[in-house]
Amino acid sequence: MPSPYRRAPLLAASCAALALAAALTGPAWADPAPAFEQLLAQALTAPTSAEADANLAAAEARLTQAGVRPNPELAVEVENVLGSGPFQGADGAETTVSLSQDLELWGRRGARVGVAEAERQAASWRRQASRLEVGGALANAYAEAEAAQRRYDLAEETLALTVADARAALSLVEEGREPLLRGIQGESEAAAARAALDEARAERDAAFAALTALAGGQTPLTSVETSLLDRLPPAGSGEAADAPAVLALAAEREAAQGRVRMEQAQGRPDVRASLGVRRLEAEDATALTMGMSLQLPLFDRNRGSISAAEAEVRAADARLRGARLDARASWQAAAARRDAAASRVSAADASVAAASEAYRLTRIGFEAGRLSQLELRSARAGMVQARETAIAARLSRAKAEADLARLEGRAPFGAQL
Template identity: 60%
Template sequence: MSASHRRPPRFAVGCALAALSAVLASPAWADPAPSFPALLARLDQTPASQEAEALSEAAEARVRQARVRPNPTLGLDASNVFGSGPYRGLDNAETTLSFSQDLELWGRRTARINAARADAGTATLQRDLAVLNAAGRLAQVYAEAEAAQRRAVLAEDSLSLTIADARAALILVEQGREPLLRGIQGESEAAAARASRDEAVAERDAAFARLTAVAMLPSPVTGIDASLLDRSPAAAFAGSADPTTVRVAQAERTAAERRIDVERIRTRPDITASVGVRRYEMEDATALTFGVSMPLPLFDRNRGNIEAAQADFRAADARLASARQEAQADRAAAQARLAASVSRVSAADAGVGSAEEAYRLSRIGFDAGRISQLELRVTRAALISARTTAVDARLARVRAEIELARLDGRAPFQGAE
């Protein structure tokens, strides 16, 4: 027998088996996190939703303020007082108490209210869009956390398979059927699998921390039981003709158009009417006064503001055209990606089944001495890759559903079973 096939001492093999058993230790998980529908029901508690709701309420408050008419002006004017000669003191005073009111002619108030309503409509749609984006982000973080958890489980399974194969190789080495090099290779593979397991666990913990922060949970997430990766996407959704992004752009265009009306009306004179009572101390008499005042548009005709509002309108119109084109392309792309991801999941599941059967047969052949350790390592690597691919395919399907749901104006998996 050559030196490379010389039987190793039993003590060395036993130490190697003990070392392989020690790498299997892993931390236990605590209680699972709430399901995705339960977290979705609490979406209004997230900062993004609360910010959008506050901005919408502020816009509605500005509509109420726009309906309010300007306050009247109360004036008191005294003349012919504290002078010299007959105007010494207050004996010859002329005192006028007046009441002035801005008439808001030319549709000034109506234009102001319409502009505020348009801004409020835009804020409402932006609130809805913010909620949709928050729902999509929650779904993505939840799915990524679940995928990280599955990868950690797969890494644990991979470590177990690697250790089992290494143990089988060490037994063959002890029996003299394999050289000592095979046992050393098995130990090295087990160490690498342990490092991969530790990395996957760290990624899982980081993903759980992100989910805890995004969902604003009172206690850290330590596990996920209610699967989102295994849920089938929602059926074809018959929503509005335009996605929320297009409707927001449309509302912004309408608001810009209303602001043009406001600026144009400001070029017309702002007429103020007044009525008052004048007291004549010398004659001991009283008389009424009436007056109308208006600014003369000699210098400021508000042309700059009108041109700025018109430019804002053209910009909003361009954004609307761009949003429509992008929405049409994005929807077609999202539908194509979702269909492809569904097919990819089916193919990945079939690949996992084939890889598991191939590894099972390879392990039987290896134990019987008909298959080399190299062939067993290849089938094990194929099994690990197939399981990882299945997780990645499900994560891609969730991301495609998130994008399509955003374009449909709904929460991800809304209506799915």
């Protein structure tokens, strides 16, 4: 029967091949992402922000147009021509050239300008809210990419540790101090670690692709040098009621109230004034004409439009009240999540330090033959799990800060919009 230790050289060669493959397949990342603040300035020129800028420009143009008076009307009228008797031909013609102007009484222009101003203010707050959304989404994508990069680095280091532990186990197998089963287990763990490294690489590449797209850049981002996960979030600077999204709804309610006044003014009669010059050919004389016209509101007083505008005010007020309640609750939840995430980061860092020291001591004991491979494997798994937990805790803290900053109407991590 062949000796159970004859497979040891083969196992050693397999582990060496795994380590070499990890070194050769690891790509060189040469396009690091700039700092979060620089990337945010770039992202604010992306299509999403450009759309909000265009909407604001349109609202400003409508405000300008709302303040313009209506154009006067020019009328030319010729009377007493091409008739019979003394009105044959054009010798007795009376030609009148007049200008008429809508006087826009009852506060019509002021109401129209008020609505346009409120709509412009709402568009401005919507633009600010859109920029905050971009900032929050970019912070999440940046943190996700950095976390994916750290997980890849951890998977790479885990593979190296697994291979080193497998080699140490093989040495004991060759010395006859461990059964061949331990060497086979070490080879299996190294293969699993290699598969985990491939998965971590795919997740890292996907995360950086998402970050590149969100930043609106042409050059693919492939690494993070300036950490966002390690940055401590600033203290909260406000409450949800001050968020631009809520202020936009308040401006929309004001615009709805202005539409009520505008519809009420539309229900009053139109008043037009006219001034003209009349030429009387028969008398070879010229005279001025003046007039005033008033629309009689006998059938249409715009009551339906007024009722509709009043209903829109009630709807806008309901939306505003609901948004304030939701924003307040969301702000409290986000603040609690960020505080909890900060506590988890502290606990995770302590766990990483303890697990790393436990692995170091276990490795020393294993090499000295006082501890088994199972204990070494357990210590290594505990250290890797602790470090993964620390990465997840930092990612949760960064996401909670991005969410809280949006609700407070500020950019994440003290950045400027």
